[in-house]
Amino acid sequence: MMVVRFVCLARLSERWIPWMRRALQLAALADGHTSPNPLVGAVVLDAAGTLAGEGFHARAGDPHAEVGALAQAGERAKGGTLVVTLEPCCHHGRTPPCTEAVIQAGIRRVVVALTDPDSRVAGGGLQRLRDAGLEVIPGVLEAAAAHQNRAFVHRVKTGRPWGLLKWAMSLDGRTALPNGASQWISGAAARAWVHRLRAHCDAVIVGGGTVRADDPLLTSRGLRTPEPLRVVLSRSLDLPAAARLWTTAEAPTLLAHGPAVEATDGESAPLLEAFGAAGVIATALPRCEPLALLEHLASRGCNRVLWECGPALAAAALQQDCVQELAVVIAPKLLGGLAARTPLGELGFTAMDQVIPLQGLTLQRLERDVVVQSLVPPLSAAGVRAHRDPGRPDRRDPPVHRCND
Numbered sequence: 001m002m003v004v005r006f007v008c009l010a011r012l013s014e015r016w017i018p019w020m021r022r023a024l025q026l027a028a029l030a031d032g033h034t035s036p037n038p039l040v041g042a043v044v045l046d047a048a049g050t051l052a053g054e055g056f057h058a059r060a061g062d063p064h065a066e067v068g069a070l071a072q073a074g075e076r077a078k079g080g081t082l083v084v085t086l087e088p089c090c091h092h093g094r095t096p097p098c099t100e101a102v103i104q105a106g107i108r109r110v111v112v113a114l115t116d117p118d119s120r121v122a123g124g125g126l127q128r129l130r131d132a133g134l135e136v137i138p139g140v141l142e143a144a145a146a147h148q149n150r151a152f153v154h155r156v157k158t159g160r161p162w163g164l165l166k167w168a169m170s171l172d173g174r175t176a177l178p179n180g181a182s183q184w185i186s187g188a189a190a191r192a193w194v195h196r197l198r199a200h201c202d203a204v205i206v207g208g209g210t211v212r213a214d215d216p217l218l219t220s221r222g223l224r225t226p227e228p229l230r231v232v233l234s235r236s237l238d239l240p241a242a243a244r245l246w247t248t249a250e251a252p253t254l255l256a257h258g259p260a261v262e263a264t265d266g267e268s269a270p271l272l273e274a275f276g277a278a279g280v281i282a283t284a285l286p287r288c289e290p291l292a293l294l295e296h297l298a299s300r301g302c303n304r305v306l307w308e309c310g311p312a313l314a315a316a317a318l319q320q321d322c323v324q325e326l327a328v329v330i331a332p333k334l335l336g337g338l339a340a341r342t343p344l345g346e347l348g349f350t351a352m353d354q355v356i357p358l359q360g361l362t363l364q365r366l367e368r369d370v371v372v373q374s375l376v377p378p379l380s381a382a383g384v385r386a387h388r389d390p391g392r393p394d395r396r397d398p399p400v401h402r403c404n405d
């Protein structure tokens with residue numbers, strides 16, 4: 001009996017897969033623009049199963065995907081089916097609950113990929129639809145929808161944005177010559193790809209070391225409006241007075257530092273004042289650490305951040321589970337030199353069973369360069385728990401940021 005039921009359910013879901021693929025495509029159109037909200041796409045079919053409306057959530061504050069698709073369908077939504085990548089919301093946020101719009105439009109059946117992890121929804125939207133007499137088919141292409149919305153889901157569950165760490169290196173694993181020269185390791189196509197990567201992120205983070213060494217610009221070169229927030233994390237505030245990051249007309253910059261600088265160092269006050277006058281947002285964190293920075297960025301509505309820092313901060317970010325994904329550009333060049341820089345600072349491993357095993361590897365060619373991308377498991381799952389600094393904050397209940405509506 002159980003097997004028959006499973007086969008029936010699978011057949012029931014299969015019918016909706018092409019439409020859910022289309023809804024996922026629609027959702028992807030706004031990738032990088034919806035934070036703190038999720039990506040959502042929706043399709044409305046009329047009672048005969050013909051396409052009647054399409055919609056996607058374009059940015060926070062704009063109508064939700066379901067509402068756009070229902071508006072396009074108009075009267076044809078009556079007795080029809082809504083196919084949507086994320087559970088419709090059932091709470092009042094910046095917009096009214098989508099469940100009510102779906103019910104009022106006369107929809108008979110709702111097909112959903114992913115349950116909304118937001119505690120204000122978390123299955124409540126599906127229940128509201130069932131209670132109103134609608135047929136609900138959940139879990140269609142759920143894994144694909146979870147992957148598409150991995151940044152949003154991670155931020156809701158942990159209280160921190162999804163971290164993507166990127167570096168460019170030579171085939172012999174160097175990121176700069178022994179004298180620090182590093183521009184350019186990768187070719188023009190890979191650099192343009194990085195601009196596109198930034199356009200899908202809410203913030204781009206470097207440490208003080210990269211500002212001093214490279215004077216980076218860190219914009220998407222106009223591919224994203226507004227540009228991602230450029231973030232500098234510095235303990236010392238020993239930063240150049242003139243740097244391209246301090247010009248904020250093109251893109252905003254946030255300078256994050258620890259509490260001690262303001263409290264003890266009189267020299268930093270005029271510097272912070274000058275940065276403030278230039279429009280740089282100075283922020284004192286409770287601790288000058290990647291984790292504290294991410295908690296702050298989550299409170300500013302960031303779902304996904306790009307770590308474009310050097311080895312010191314990259315290692316610290318990995319050690320605090322602030323990196324969930326990796327993108328490495330490998331250029332067919334040999335730099336050599338024992339003193340040349342490598343992408344990662346000390347991680348404290350002493351045995352091979354402690355190292356971080358990467359998952360879900362993908363490769364792509366960009367002219368002469370190769371980009372390797374992978375997922376990074378939490379260090380607690382990678383057998384390196386013993387190497388955490390016990391004084392450092394570890395996994396805790398996520399701070400609640402009520403900003404996704």
Ligand SMILES: NC(=O)c1ccc[n+]([C@@H]2O[C@H](COP(=O)([O-])OP(=O)(O)OC[C@H]3O[C@@H](n4cnc5c(N)ncnc54)[C@H](OP(=O)(O)O)[C@@H]3O)[C@@H](O)[C@H]2O)c1
Nearest residue numbers: 167168175207208209210234235236309310311312313316
């Ligand atoms: N090839 C690439 O993809 C790539 C990308 C970026 C950088 N780089 C290279 O990396 C080199 C710079 O390396 P880096 O390691 O100095 O750069 P970094 O990691 O960007 O900066 C390190 C700095 O981050 C700040 N920081 C604040 N809190 C920290 C914490 N908890 N842990 C660690 N750092 C913290 C400190 O700044 P303060 O000293 O100001 O306090 C620290 O000196 C340059 O040669 C640059 O060209 C290469």
